Amino acid sequence: MPARALPQELIRAKRDGEVLSPEAIGELVGGIVDGSLSDAQVGALAMAIYLNGMSASETVALTEAVRDSGEVLAWRGLGPGLDLPGPVLDKHSTGGVGDLVSLVLGPWVAACGGCVPMVSGRGLGHTGGTLDKLEAIPGYGIAPSRERFRKLVCEAGVAIVGQTAELAPADRRLYAIRDVTATVESLPLIVSSILGKKLACGLDALVMDVKTGSGAFMPTLERSRELAETIAEVASRAGTPTTALLTDMSQPLAPCAGNAVEVREAIALLTCQKTDERTGGRLLEVTRELAVELLLAGKLAHDRKAALALLDERLATGAAAERFARMVAGLGGPADLLERPERYLPRAAVLRPVFARRSGCVTRMDTRALGLAVVALGGGRRAPNEAIDPAVGLTGIAALGEAVDGERPLAWVHAASEVDAELAASQLRAAIEVNDVAAADVPRPTLIQDVIRREVP
Missing domain, CATH: 3.90.1170.30 (Pyrimidine nucleoside phosphorylase-like, C-terminal domain)
Structure with a gap:
């Protein structure tokens, strides 16, 4: 077996603009996880990538190495009562204001036959975080055991939780160091961070909501489009078919922003208090379009017309709201939240x-x-x-x-x-x-x- 290259030599190569092999990238990511790379070396690597970028093949290799740095969830072949009955689907947003899509989309897709193990994050900068919204619900636990998480996805079809220590551990250390070394805004590092966590969930398909406009993470339409195209390309090359929607964030997606207020908005939409263009508006439209893409990718509908009909039926009958209620109760929240939100929020x-x-x-x-x-x-x-x-x-x-x-x-x-x-x-x-x-x-x-x-x- 050939000797492993010294980390500083691999960092030097990237600093000088060379293309690293998948094996070299795997060694570096392994060193991030096991601690054999010092914080100074991880920071130097991040800066080298920030300044020189990465080729498409390097970005795929980095994403796969981050994905494989911890547990990669498997959902089939686990035995009676543990295998999921439908395709494993998920969504991720680059963040915005009034963006509570995940709270509605996860249960809605689950009601249509999808299985949604959604690992979400907290707010970052001006953007709201899905976990912060859900923690406005008394008792909602964002860190269930692995067994509880699996069981809830199987039974309710959806569970929105936080990242566990076992999923993509390389990303946690790398992101923390990027945050203090002014290397957050690097496209390869952004893509590998997003996808490393998502693809570790063992997905059959992913849909991305990439924002553009004054409330978006990326400052220009061109940068947002580049991010959307790169995410879709890298994820598919890493084995997960992916669709990216480029959506407007020049105004809040919902007419509200905050944690409990956004949970109230999600409940209103799920319980059909806001279902038409006049009242559901932009939030409903974006959520529906993302859901359509997931149903088509998961082969839960044969065309767009059928997907829309299935979604509208599951919303109107209360099936989507029922999945949300089961998820909340299954993670420790009140069983009657939908009936009495004002009692709890x-x-x-x-x-x-x-x-x-x-x-x-x-x-x-x-x-x-x-x-x-x-x-x-x-x-x-x-x-x-x-x-x-x-x-x-x-x-x-x-x-x-x-x-x-x-x-x-x-x-x-x-x-x-x-x-x-x-x-x-x-x-x-x-x-x-x-x-x-x-x-x-x-x-x-x-x-x-x-x-x-x-x-x-």
């Missing part, structure tokens, strides 16, 4: 409307600033271990092209104090631009800007 001490300084139509908004306003209220973290207030947030956020005046506010602020509410009001007025124009003259970006599909070669 916390409410902020202060609720006040924020009116614009002039009447007119909303013509532009800084969606990232709206997300940061929620963070300032206490709905997100400014430091890694900071506690979150699940009750705070924004509701009734006016949409682009909507008229606002002395009766229709820009939004409602849910705050812990009057001081916090006043600060949020100032942030909202600065983030949302209002002008004296007709609604028809306000441009509204296309919600779903592209669909990129990749099959396994």
